[in-house]
Amino acid sequence: MRYETERTRRRGHADTATDTLARGLGIFSIALGIAEVVAPRALARALGMKGQEGLIAGYGVREIATGIGILASKDPTPWIWGRVAGDGLDLATLATALEGRNPKKGNVGIAMAAVAGVTALDVYCAQTLSRESPHPLPPMQDYSDRTGYPRGIEQSHGAAKDFEVPRDFRTPEAMRPYTQPQAPQRPTPSM
Amino acid sequence: MKALVWHGTTDIRCDSVPDPQIEHPRDAIIKVTSCAICGSDLHLYDHFMPGMKSGDIMGHESMGEVVEVGPEAKGKLKVGDRVVIPFTIICGECDQCKRGNFSVCERTNRNGHIAAKAFGHTTAGLFGYTHLTGGYPGGQAEYLRVPFADATHIKVPSTLSDEQLLFLSDIFPTGWQAAVQCDIEPTDTVAIWGAGPVGQMAIRSAILLGAKQVIAIDRVPERLDMARAGGAITINFDEESVIERLNELTNGKGPEKCIDSVGMEAHAAGTVDAMYDRVKQATMMETDRPHVLREMAYVCRPAGTLSVPGVYGGLLDKIPFGAIMNKGLTIRTGQTHVNRWTDDLLRRIEEGQIDPSFVITHTVGLDEGPDMYKIFRDKQDGCIKVVLKP
Numbered sequence: 001m002r003y004e005t006e007r008t009r010r011r012g013h014a015d016t017a018t019d020t021l022a023r024g025l026g027i028f029s030i031a032l033g034i035a036e037v038v039a040p041r042a043l044a045r046a047l048g049m050k051g052q053e054g055l056i057a058g059y060g061v062r063e064i065a066t067g068i069g070i071l072a073s074k075d076p077t078p079w080i081w082g083r084v085a086g087d088g089l090d091l092a093t094l095a096t097a098l099e100g101r102n103p104k105k106g107n108v109g110i111a112m113a114a115v116a117g118v119t120a121l122d123v124y125c126a127q128t129l130s131r132e133s134p135h136p137l138p139p140m141q142d143y144s145d146r147t148g149y150p151r152g153i154e155q156s157h158g159a160a161k162d163f164e165v166p167r168d169f170r171t172p173e174a175m176r177p178y179t180q181p182q183a184p185q186r187p188t189p190s191m
Numbered sequence: 192m193k194a195l196v197w198h199g200t201t202d203i204r205c206d207s208v209p210d211p212q213i214e215h216p217r218d219a220i221i222k223v224t225s226c227a228i229c230g231s232d233l234h235l236y237d238h239f240m241p242g243m244k245s246g247d248i249m250g251h252e253s254m255g256e257v258v259e260v261g262p263e264a265k266g267k268l269k270v271g272d273r274v275v276i277p278f279t280i281i282c283g284e285c286d287q288c289k290r291g292n293f294s295v296c297e298r299t300n301r302n303g304h305i306a307a308k309a310f311g312h313t314t315a316g317l318f319g320y321t322h323l324t325g326g327y328p329g330g331q332a333e334y335l336r337v338p339f340a341d342a343t344h345i346k347v348p349s350t351l352s353d354e355q356l357l358f359l360s361d362i363f364p365t366g367w368q369a370a371v372q373c374d375i376e377p378t379d380t381v382a383i384w385g386a387g388p389v390g391q392m393a394i395r396s397a398i399l400l401g402a403k404q405v406i407a408i409d410r411v412p413e414r415l416d417m418a419r420a421g422g423a424i425t426i427n428f429d430e431e432s433v434i435e436r437l438n439e440l441t442n443g444k445g446p447e448k449c450i451d452s453v454g455m456e457a458h459a460a461g462t463v464d465a466m467y468d469r470v471k472q473a474t475m476m477e478t479d480r481p482h483v484l485r486e487m488a489y490v491c492r493p494a495g496t497l498s499v500p501g502v503y504g505g506l507l508d509k510i511p512f513g514a515i516m517n518k519g520l521t522i523r524t525g526q527t528h529v530n531r532w533t534d535d536l537l538r539r540i541e542e543g544q545i546d547p548s549f550v551i552t553h554t555v556g557l558d559e560g561p562d563m564y565k566i567f568r569d570k571q572d573g574c575i576k577v578v579l580k581p
Contacts, residue, residue: 140412140416140573141552143413143417143552144416145420147421147549148395148546149421149544150543150545151543151544153398153421155544156395156398156545157399157401158400158401160399160401161400163371163535166291166531168290169372169523171521172521175519
């Protein structure tokens with residue numbers, strides 16, 4: 001959040017959504033990495049990539065490292081760009097599984113579509129972060145004295161009670177009892 | 192003369208353009224002494240509002256001194272008069288103007304046929320706000336032609352400063368009308384989404400009108416700070432649930448009156464509907480991002496009122512009309528009928544009930560205007576309201 005954490009203050013941006021997205025990608029990276037490290041055989045089987053279990057586990061380690069980098073760093077921008085590069089590597093590796101007589105080509109296609117979707121998010125996040133100012137934010141302006149009431153808020157509270165709300169701006173009379181404290185506890189049903 | 196000119200999305204430049212001329216006997220020309228960038232100008236800057244053309248002069252919050260008067264305006268204005276120019280151009284004679292519904296004046300929109308196609312009927316002409324509202328040159332310039340000038344002006348005294356008076360042109364009466372639309376009772380909680388300039392004015396208006404409790408919702412620290420200074424309880428929507436907090440502050444009943452001073456470009460990080468709106472808007476399947484309207488309809492107390500001064504442009508998706516209907520909510524909205532309120536508001540400024548200049552955070556020359564659009568849009572440097580001095 002803009003002024004609430006040292007991290008975003010240092011990057012100097014007002015867009016908390018991108019910061020949240022970056023953190024989300026970090027968590028996703030770790031989760032995917034754990035899956036790749038823990039179950040490389042299952043993944044290789046599902047993608048028809050038997051014999052490449054070691055490579056998948058290696059990619060898992062990469063994902064975990066990137067995720068930790070995103071979550072732990074003061075500025076995740078280079079780590080998100082690292083994810084973009086990793087996405088490219090993943091897509092290239094998956095593309096090799098489309099060749100030949102791989103019976104799991106359908107699964108490979110789904111996996112590639114998923115990676116492409118995540119890549120789009122990674123690129124968006126990395127570009128947005130890169131556009132943000134690397135300079136620290138100036139100190140927050142203090143507007144606590146900007147009351148707008150020259151005579152003080154106590155004097156001004158209700159000062160316009162003399163104003164008569166025009167007829168066409170009034171709350172419909174039929175509605176009025178329902179919003180006021182003197183409203184009947186059990187209004188008579190109308191139907 | 193110098194003027195801020197729209198050239199395309201996020202492309203506003205300080206250009207040299209021809210001086211305005213009297214084009215109609217009811218016209219007047221004013222020398223602009225102060226003008227301001229409005230939050231709704233940002234919808235043009237980001238090009239969310241259609242109908243701008245390259246070369247259009249921006250601006251609809253201006254004041255200055257009359258330097259030339261057309262023959263039919265001479266009964267009401269003379270050279271040297273100090274005037275604030277309302278953003279709505281009014282004839283003062285049509286059925287709507289006679290009823291005080293100035294923002295839907297039937298005569299002043301010279302492109303009324305386009306507005307009628309889009310909205311069913313014409314609305315008033317506006318300064319510097321698309322060809323849908325007449326394509327009139329705006330007032331972020333050294334001089335401004337005021338059409339229907341005999342009606343379209345607010346005479347102001349010399350005893351008050353430009354800064355105290357300028358916002359009679361738009362944001363003060365807009366915030367005021369937003370509060371008046373709520374028909375505030377002394378027992379009411381008024382929740383106001385958006386603590387930008389209109390939201391700040393709505394907060395002060397609700398306080399002046401005697402609301403029991405005013406709550407402001409935003410996420411920009413400086414805006415929340417200024418809202419607290421005005422007497423509001425604040426909710427930072429990045430840090431806490433708006434709905435939970437509003438219910439907590441109203442004993443679970445919800446606020447009686449809700450004001451949307453955000454409009455079509457709502458930012459609501461992390462909510463599903465906000466992401467949905469972003470995608471639909473990016474793919475041109477939706478014109479507006481109505482997160483605030485949805486949230487208001489959901490949290491408002493049954494039989495309460497939704498007041499919408501925030502600008503919307505077109506077609507809105509996934510509005511929970513079931514909640515609105517079943518809870519019996521009243522919706523009041525519209526561009527501001529500026530002249531309907533300004534005599535009363537001017538008196539309140541003179542009496543010291545309020546000084547609208549509190550909202551000004553930046554005052555710069557016209558040539559710095561293009562940079563200030565970006566700073567204002569990005570909420571940098573504590574920017575809440577920019578005044579330009581041509």
